[in-house]
Amino acid sequence: MRMNIALAFLCAVSIRTWAQVPSALLLSTDTAWRSKSMMAFLGGDAAIASNAVDVSFLEKSLLGGHLNRESLEALREEMPEYARIGYQANAQLELLNFRDTLFGKPKLGLRAAFSTNYAGYITFRPQAFETIYLGNSQSRSQSESLGPLYFQNQAWQKFGFGLFDKNTLSGVTLSLVEGQYYRQLQAEDLSLYTSAMADTLAFGVVGSYDRSDTTRSGWANGSGLGACIDFDYNIKLDNGKRIVSFSARNVGFVAWNEASEKYTMNSSLEWTGMDVSEWINGAIDSISMPEWRDSLKTTREQKALVKPLPATIQVRYLHRWKVNSFWETGCVFTPNRAAVPLVYVGMTHQIAKNVWLSERVNYGGYGSFSIGAEVQWLSAKSWFVRAGSNQLEGWVLPMAGGRSVYLNLGKNF
Amino acid sequence: MKFSTLRVIVPMLWLLMLASCSRREPTTWDSELSGPIAFGRLSLEQLVADSLMQADESGLWHLIFDESLTDFELDSIIQIPDTTIVKSYSLFVVGDFAPGFTLPIAPTQQITIQHPTAQLKQVRMKSGQLKYRLRSPVDGNLKCVFTIPGLTLNDVPQSIQIITQPPQNGDDFVTEGFIDLAGLELDLTGESGSSFNRIAATFSVVVDPESSQPATISPGDAIDFEMQFADPRVSYARGFFGTHYYDLNEQVDFSALANMPDGVLNLEETSMKFTIRNAVGVDAQIDFAEISNYNQLTQTSVSLEHPTLFNPLNITRAQENNGAVNAYEYDYEVNSSNSNLDAFFENLPTQFQVQGDVTINPLGNVADGNDFIYTDDALQAGFKMDIPLKLGMQNIHLADTLLLTNAAPEIPLDGSLLLWLKNGYPVEATVSLYIIENGQRINLAYNKKIEAAVPSNIPNTPTPSESWLEIEANEVLIAKLNQDNPLLIDVVLHTPGAPVAVGLYANQFIDFRLIVDGTYTLQYGE
Numbered sequence: 001m002r003m004n005i006a007l008a009f010l011c012a013v014s015i016r017t018w019a020q021v022p023s024a025l026l027l028s029t030d031t032a033w034r035s036k037s038m039m040a041f042l043g044g045d046a047a048i049a050s051n052a053v054d055v056s057f058l059e060k061s062l063l064g065g066h067l068n069r070e071s072l073e074a075l076r077e078e079m080p081e082y083a084r085i086g087y088q089a090n091a092q093l094e095l096l097n098f099r100d101t102l103f104g105k106p107k108l109g110l111r112a113a114f115s116t117n118y119a120g121y122i123t124f125r126p127q128a129f130e131t132i133y134l135g136n137s138q139s140r141s142q143s144e145s146l147g148p149l150y151f152q153n154q155a156w157q158k159f160g161f162g163l164f165d166k167n168t169l170s171g172v173t174l175s176l177v178e179g180q181y182y183r184q185l186q187a188e189d190l191s192l193y194t195s196a197m198a199d200t201l202a203f204g205v206v207g208s209y210d211r212s213d214t215t216r217s218g219w220a221n222g223s224g225l226g227a228c229i230d231f232d233y234n235i236k237l238d239n240g241k242r243i244v245s246f247s248a249r250n251v252g253f254v255a256w257n258e259a260s261e262k263y264t265m266n267s268s269l270e271w272t273g274m275d276v277s278e279w280i281n282g283a284i285d286s287i288s289m290p291e292w293r294d295s296l297k298t299t300r301e302q303k304a305l306v307k308p309l310p311a312t313i314q315v316r317y318l319h320r321w322k323v324n325s326f327w328e329t330g331c332v333f334t335p336n337r338a339a340v341p342l343v344y345v346g347m348t349h350q351i352a353k354n355v356w357l358s359e360r361v362n363y364g365g366y367g368s369f370s371i372g373a374e375v376q377w378l379s380a381k382s383w384f385v386r387a388g389s390n391q392l393e394g395w396v397l398p399m400a401g402g403r404s405v406y407l408n409l410g411k412n413f
Numbered sequence: 414m415k416f417s418t419l420r421v422i423v424p425m426l427w428l429l430m431l432a433s434c435s436r437r438e439p440t441t442w443d444s445e446l447s448g449p450i451a452f453g454r455l456s457l458e459q460l461v462a463d464s465l466m467q468a469d470e471s472g473l474w475h476l477i478f479d480e481s482l483t484d485f486e487l488d489s490i491i492q493i494p495d496t497t498i499v500k501s502y503s504l505f506v507v508g509d510f511a512p513g514f515t516l517p518i519a520p521t522q523q524i525t526i527q528h529p530t531a532q533l534k535q536v537r538m539k540s541g542q543l544k545y546r547l548r549s550p551v552d553g554n555l556k557c558v559f560t561i562p563g564l565t566l567n568d569v570p571q572s573i574q575i576i577t578q579p580p581q582n583g584d585d586f587v588t589e590g591f592i593d594l595a596g597l598e599l600d601l602t603g604e605s606g607s608s609f610n611r612i613a614a615t616f617s618v619v620v621d622p623e624s625s626q627p628a629t630i631s632p633g634d635a636i637d638f639e640m641q642f643a644d645p646r647v648s649y650a651r652g653f654f655g656t657h658y659y660d661l662n663e664q665v666d667f668s669a670l671a672n673m674p675d676g677v678l679n680l681e682e683t684s685m686k687f688t689i690r691n692a693v694g695v696d697a698q699i700d701f702a703e704i705s706n707y708n709q710l711t712q713t714s715v716s717l718e719h720p721t722l723f724n725p726l727n728i729t730r731a732q733e734n735n736g737a738v739n740a741y742e743y744d745y746e747v748n749s750s751n752s753n754l755d756a757f758f759e760n761l762p763t764q765f766q767v768q769g770d771v772t773i774n775p776l777g778n779v780a781d782g783n784d785f786i787y788t789d790d791a792l793q794a795g796f797k798m799d800i801p802l803k804l805g806m807q808n809i810h811l812a813d814t815l816l817l818t819n820a821a822p823e824i825p826l827d828g829s830l831l832l833w834l835k836n837g838y839p840v841e842a843t844v845s846l847y848i849i850e851n852g853q854r855i856n857l858a859y860n861k862k863i864e865a866a867v868p869s870n871i872p873n874t875p876t877p878s879e880s881w882l883e884i885e886a887n888e889v890l891i892a893k894l895n896q897d898n899p900l901l902i903d904v905v906l907h908t909p910g911a912p913v914a915v916g917l918y919a920n921q922f923i924d925f926r927l928i929v930d931g932t933y934t935l936q937y938g939e
Contacts, residue, residue, distance in 0.1 A: 064438035064938055072442060135445035137930065197833065198447035199926045273449035273926060280453060 037099035038413040039384075044091040047390060049367030049402030052083030052129070056398040072133045079126040084338040086121035086366030088310075098166055111162040111173055116180075116219060117250070119310040120153030121338035121366060128190065136194045136201075143202075147190030150337040155180035156254060156309065157220050158228065168234040179224025179254035182212040182307055186337075187265075204268040205296070210305055213259035223260075228252020228309050243318040245330075250309040260305045267297035310336060324350035328358075332365065340364045346372070354378045362390055367401040370394075374406075384410030441936040449928050450830070456922040457802070468919040469801075472873060476800040481793060482663045482767050487693055488788035490657055490773070491531050491650040493541075497641040498524050502616060504551070504634045509627040516555070516618040516630075523603050524612040524640070530655030532609040532782060533601045538594040539788070541645030545592075548637040549577035550585045553628025554621035559638060561614045563600030564592075571597065576621055577636075594645055601652070609652055609782065651785045653778040654695055661699070661769040661794075679805035679912035683758050684748040685717075685798045689728060692740035693792050694785035696776060697728035701769040706762030715760040719752040721745075727775075728792070733785050740790070758800055805912040806840065814849065814899040824891045828931010832882040834863055837921040839875045841865035845903040846884060848893050854901065855893065858884045865909055866921070873918045886931065 092115035102108040128146040164171025187207035316330030346360030360372040374388020386408040394403030560572035603611025704717040847854035866875035
């Protein structure tokens with residue numbers, strides 16, 4: 001088992017798309033699992049989604065391969081005016097202590113968790129995609145407006161302790177956050193002009209770029225320190241026949257250290273080629289390309305940065321409408337420049353004594369429509385297993401807008 | 414589901430996820446890019462060495478070759494040879510002599526410089542040493558003074574003073590030293606003051622007045638004094654330098670200065686000026702036998718024809734007045750009206766050859782021994798060619814190779830390079846570009862035409878013409894441009910209306926821009 005945990009811990013690069021208390025734990029009438037003194041969860045989620053590009057593009061972009069021109073042209077043709085790609089990844093070890101009375105209240109349990117988290121997004125205009133992937137040959141005599149373009153990518157580790165209600169699993173966890181890295185580009189205005197002869201390119205950018213200490217790498221490297229709160233508030237109605245649930249994750253911040261940098265850009269570059277006159281007449285022996293960063297007028301500040309963590313807020317409603325079935329709907333808010341609110345509706349069926357099967361339709365987030373499914377198994381004795389995907393079609397259809405997987409393993413002690 | 418089953422499945426699922434998330438290869442895509450690579454301005458002064466180009470007041474370019482045919486090294490005829498003088502001064506007395514006693518030796522003497530041709534009266538030394546060595550067998554301290562009244566520094570005569578010591582362990586006293594001759598004047602008129610190649614000197618020997626002991630002279634004692642002019646170099650000389658004959662056979666190679674083309678060239682108003690400058694106080698006579706050129710490519714030679722240049726030229730001696738030299742200069746203008754100079758240059762020569770002879774003092778000692786020379790400014794001959802770039806060109810062919818890079822560049826491009834030219838010269842060109850691989854030409858662009866500028870209402874300012882040259886460029890061709898495979902640029906020039914000449918002016922140039930247009934494979938994640 002220790003080997004399993006170690007392997008899982010090392011390999012966990014997965015995504016908690018919208019991590020919440022598993023429905024099986026909320027809805028199960030079998031309380032045997034709560035009778036144990038402690039429950040440990042190990043899990044991870046990974047999800048990437050887009051409303052503009054497909055899984056084939058994402059897979060080749062991330063894992064390598066040749067993006068053929070026909071596919072790129074097709075993506076550009078269908079691309080919405082505001083394109084977005086986002087991802088979340090998470091691996092977590094969580095301990096729930098059911099044993100003791102805490103603060104004299106037998107309902108309260110103690111929760112401890114460690115997780116490593118990754119999240120990022122990019123939102124861009126189709127013209128930017130076209131210029132980068134299809135080129136500028138078709139844009140002669142035009143100034144292409146490529147912006148706005150927003151990009152953010154960050155990683156952090158959380159060490160949390162909290163309290164939870166043993167009955168409803170509502171709870172609050174306060175975490176110490178170790179920032180691993182942070183990158184943010186905000187290009188409000190981005191343009192590329194190609195002259196008719198293609199003898200002049202003019203690139204304009206207005207925006208800023210923030211990044212954390214680049215001299216450090218790895219988990220908990222000291223680049224940043226912060227705090228965050230995760231909470232769940234589950235309200236059981238009609239003796240548990242209906243449940244309304246509110247939850248939030250990563251409501252907090254990271255204070256990135258003094259070696260962090262902020263670049264402010266308000267610049268335009270005009271490129272007409274290298275002047276080779278002196279090379280031709282022998283005045284100089286060699287010529288080299290100028291460093292574009294030298295020409296881009298930026299203001300650089302090295303200072304501490306305080307940045308929020310990418311929080312998610314979720315509301316859901318579960319309703320048992322048959323003995324072994326319930327339906328669920330909810331909404332997930334990810335307040336950033338790329339994501340839109342994600343809404344979903346789904347059904348869960350208890351297909352065996354401790355086995356639940358769910359299916360779900362989603363819309364929003366970083367992507368558009370998607371179909372999800374999961375299976376949960378809660379053994380009375382000691383185990384809980386949950387596996388699923390919020391974008392199942394991404395595993396079978398190359399034109400799907402994303403891919404998702406999550407896997408949780410719980411064990412009672 | 415059993416616990417043991419889970420122990421197998423869970424790690425496998427995680428490993429599967431991890432493996433599926435690792436990068437397997439770079440991400441690549443083909444992007445159609447258009448953009449500038451380079452630009453510049455070409456003018457004649459860039460293509461030809463700056464020192465060769467001059468614009469006149471109208472802006473017309475002139476190609477100027479200013480070459481020295483020869484510097485006659487006349488200083489060799491007046492150099493003092495290495496000379497060694499050994500004198501033995503016999504002491505005609507025997508016995509003990511008190512301090513201050515003057516020994517009776519012949520006090521004066523004359524040193525003769527053996528020069529084969531020159532009769533020198535006065536020289537100023539540039540460098541060299543007067544080395545000396547003295548040997549004394551006398552048991553005591555002698556004060557020996559050797560004075561050369563004619564060897565002066567700022568009019569102060571130079572002398573050598575030596576205090577001898579008694580022999581030790583049976584060995585005579587020996588001492589050596591030298592005088593640095595740099596900057597010293599040397600009078601070579603001898604004791605009489607009217608001779609030549611003679612140096613007057615005095616030698617005196619006294620028992621050292623400062624000594625506390627007498628000097629004991631034994632029978633047969635003699636003092637030996639040896640002097641040597643070692644590697645003497647003269648900066649100025651006066652006298653009669655003799656009569657000398659020199660062969661003149663000079664060759665000037667232009668191929669390194671300018672890439673001479675082949676083809677038919679029509680030049681106008683060319684001129685050449687031969688200049689002879691004599692800053693030496695000797696008469697001279699120069700007799701040019703032949704001035705010719707040679708075109709290495711066509712292996713043709715043209716001899717210059719001129720009515721007077723090939724007669725013996727008498728060069729009058731320079732005059733000296735209180736150290737100031739009035740040099741005599743002779744210029745011989747050769748132009749298209751008094752010679753075949755246009756045809757001479759239209760041969761597009763790569764070499765010039767001048768043959769003849771030079772005589773120094775052809776009439777002998779006509780200046781009564783008052784020839785003079787400052788060796789850093791002697792007799793020079795040279796020529797200056799002036800070729801106004803008014804020319805008519807018919808298929809003037811230029812070819813050059815260019816090594817763009819040492820290593821084969823890997824540029825994943827499939828398309829073309831577009832060269833835009835705005836030609837301000839009234840010359841049209843046909844350009845071909847090749848990669849030379851194993852002696853074979855790989856065609857990049859063939860016979861691409863660059864239009865000539867067209868005449869306008871503004872004098873000497875034709876309206877530039879624009880041309881586009883498309884050069885094939887793909888990854889395979891670009892990779893061939895390495896150390897072994899240079900780029901060959903082949904240009905054929907033509908002036909519309911040739912052989913009628915057109916002028917090339919300083920306000921004319923070629924602007925160019927190099928643009929890439931094609932499919933470029935971009936990649937990241939390697």
